[in-house]
Amino acid sequence: MSDEFDYEELGLVAGLEIHQQLDTDAKLFCACPTDLREPEEAERTFTRYLHPTKSELGEIDEAALEESQVEREFEYLAYDSTCLVEEDDEPPHRLDDEALETALEVAQLLDMDVVDQAHVMRKVVIDGSNTSGFQRSSLVAQGGEIRTSEGTVGVEDMMLEEESAQRVEETESGVRFSLDRLGIPLVEIGTEPDISSPEQAREAAERIGMLLRSTGKVKRGLGTIRQDVNVSIAEGARVEMKGVQSLGDIEDLVRFEVQRQVRLLDVADTLQERDAEVGDVQDVTDVFAETDSSVIRSALESDGLVYAVPLFGFDGLVGKELQPDRRLGTEFSDHAKRHGAGGIFHTDELPAYGVTEEEVDALREAVDAGPEDAVAIVAAEADVARPSIEAVAERAETAIEGVPEETRDAKEDGTTSYLRPLPGAARMYPETDVPPVEPDPSDVPEPELLTEKAERYEEDYDLDAGLAEQVAYGQRWELFEEGVETGVDATLAAQTVESTVTELRRDDVPVENLDDDHFRGTFDLIAQGELAQEGVPKLLAALARNPDLTAEEAAEQEGLGSAGEEEVREAVVEVVERNEDQIEEQGMGAFSALMGECMGALRGKAEGDLVSQILREEIQKRA
Structure with a gap:
């Protein structure tokens, strides 16, 4: 775990960006379905190369500019449902009405003020996740709030935007994406930086998630909701951690980012005391001409080069741990990898990996590095080695200054890695192909909160608290209510849609094959006295294994009629x-x-x- 900190003393400030896919029939700017497909179902592929464009002010976003420095081919998997809008061969259609209505429901639950007119904007994104080179987004509401046990957290804004394409795999020439996910509507909810502890960050995310699910119109399952967490401390800098998929990870991510910033500030203090500086990049291939290091030897045998940068005053600090199993040298390596290198070596960890002490001495001598200095090297193809070590040198420069503002990739263990610079306003400009709309929240009913639904199930149906919450927060609460209306005992109906399904899943029954009609048919048989409670698990298991059967057919096949x-x-x-x-x-x-x-x-x-x-x-x- 991370160090224990006094977050108030450190001046911890955090905010959330919640991205939630909406469960609509069509995508945001076309009529294509929002169902995910298997890559094997793709009927064809096409490729694109993406480049940054200037904003209306004539500026190029720093994040897009860095992305463009790595030449990559983007390949897209297209399906029988893929349309010209998704391929960027036709202008986008009007904003989807169902998606907008759902966004207005969310705005009500967050006590937000809906805009008078919603304009669609283009946001430059050239990592390949959108065929057009930008993402379309529209501001829908502003100025809400949620309550947590540690105080109120303001909600700054809510955007309605299109989901990115799904990354399938890395290829030799770039990245392969699937177009099934591209264009699915999602809401992005951004909080004010009012969060002051890791626990409050998680609680706020849980509260927003509950409000979103209360609409009954959001997609469920892995990857359908993502949390980005922004963190800074008083002497540090704002860092955005992208792609947090589990609420359980949020507390560790905040703790470990605070730890990282505190330790980076300690490193900066030490470097400044030492009058540290970063030297010039140099070709040191000759030093390793006879090396036994397999990594360096492999690069040289492919006509590669070895480049080094002397880090004056850095001795002992490049190997300093910032997060579990991640050091300052790991951060340097992240930047080198962005330019195609496999990683770096540095003198805080050498001799090792086949590099001898004699080679380390020769390396220090070649770049004029003394015992108080460190040296970082990159061994790679000729066109990769130099830009990679230059990226290391640039990151070392910022280490002397303190904590850099940047976007980082969240890992499952709570640590993060460098992704790209923080994006700026220079990547936004109007989408002229989509007309503005005037949202009308007056016709949109406010959904029942899941917490209120659970309380109602306790009171109206006499369910115990645990089962009531399980049904209310589950995906089949409407089926539960239908079952009760047909005359099925409420506890039995609740157990059927939740507990029984969970038990069958644990027994490796393919419960994902069960659809709404299977449950409706099961409830009809119970209500008619043709199926006993004890036969429900066996019937659902049979339907899951033979989903083409009706409940009546499966009951007959399994001999599950109700005995007198x-x-x-x-x-x-x-x-x-x-x-x-x-x-x-x-x-x-x-x-x-x-x-x-x-x-x-x-x-x-x-x-x-x-x-x-x-x-x-x-x-x-x-x-």
């Missing part, structure tokens, strides 16, 4: 007579074992209460 009292008594008597010796010896002590045998014999066709009553009667007759 006479049929139940016959089955019980048969079990009792088969175990007369046990009953004579144990009396009612044999009940539990025989109950299981009776239920197995009836194969879920009878309610447990009825079987239990008849079994007790038959045992008492013989005991």
Whole structure:
């Protein structure tokens, strides 16, 4: 874990950006479906090369400029549903009405003021995640708030924008993307920098997530919601951590980023005390002409070069740990990798990796580095080595100054890696192909909060608190309510859509094949007295394995019709007579074992209460 800090003393300031996909029928700027596809379903591919463009002010965004320095080919997987808008061969259509209405519902739940007129903007994005080289986004509402146990957190704005293409894999020439996700509507909710602790950051994210799910119109599952976390401390800098997928990761990310900034400030203080500076980049290939290092040897055998940069006054600091298993040298390496290098070596960790002490001495001598200095090297192809080491030198310069503002990639272990510079306003300009719209929130009803729904289920249906919350926060609450309306016991209906499905999933039953009609058919059979409670798991399992069957067909196939009292008594008597010796010896002590045998014999066709009553009667007759 990270160090323990006094966050108030450090001046911790944090904010969130929540990106949530909406569950609409169509994409934001075309009529294509929003369902995800398997890459194997792609019918064709096409490629693009993307380049930065100037804003209306004639400026180029720094993040886009850095991205453009790495020449990459972007390949896109297209499907039978892919249209010309998604390929950027046709102008975008009007803003989707369903997506806008859902965004207005979210605005109500966040107590936000809706704009009088929503204009679509272009945001330059040339990492390949959009075929056009920009993302379309529209400001919908401003000025809301949420409440947490540590105080109110302001909500600055909410954008309605299109989702990026899905990254499939790295290729030899660049990156492969899938167009199934591109254009799915999403809302981006940005909070004010009012968060002052890791715990409050998580609580705020949980609250916003609950409000979003309360609409019943957001997609669920891995990748459908992402949290970006902005963190800074008083002497540090604003850092944006992108792509946090799990709420459980937020606290660690904030803690580890505070730790990183505190340690970077310590490094900067030491470097300034030492009058540290970064020297000139130099070609040191000759030093390693006879090296046994497999990494360097591989580069040289491919006509590569070895470049070095002397870091005067850096000795012992390049290897300083900033986050678990991540050091200042790791940050240098992140920047080198952005330009195609596999990583770096530095003298705080050498000799090692096949590099000898004699080679380290020769390296220091070649670049005029003394014992108080460090040296970083990159071994790579000729066109990669120099820009990679220059990126290391630039990052070393900022280490002397303190904490750089930047965007970082969130890892599952709570650490982060360098992604790109913070984007600026220079990447935004109007989208002239999409007319503005005038949102009208007056016609949009305010959704029931999930917390309110759970309370209602407790009061109206007499569910216990845990089950009520499970159903309210789940994805099948509407099916639950339909089941109760058909006459199914509320607890049974709740267990059917939640607990039973969870248990079947644990038993590796493919419950993802169950659709709404499967549950409706199951409830109809229960309400008509044709299916006992005990037969529900077996019926759902059969439907999951044979999703083309109706509930009635599956019940017949599995022999799950509801047994009458006479049929139940016959089955019980048969079990009792088969175990007369046990009953004579144990009396009612044999009940539990025989109950299981009776239920197995009836194969879920009878309610447990009825079987239990008849079994007790038959045992008492013989005991």
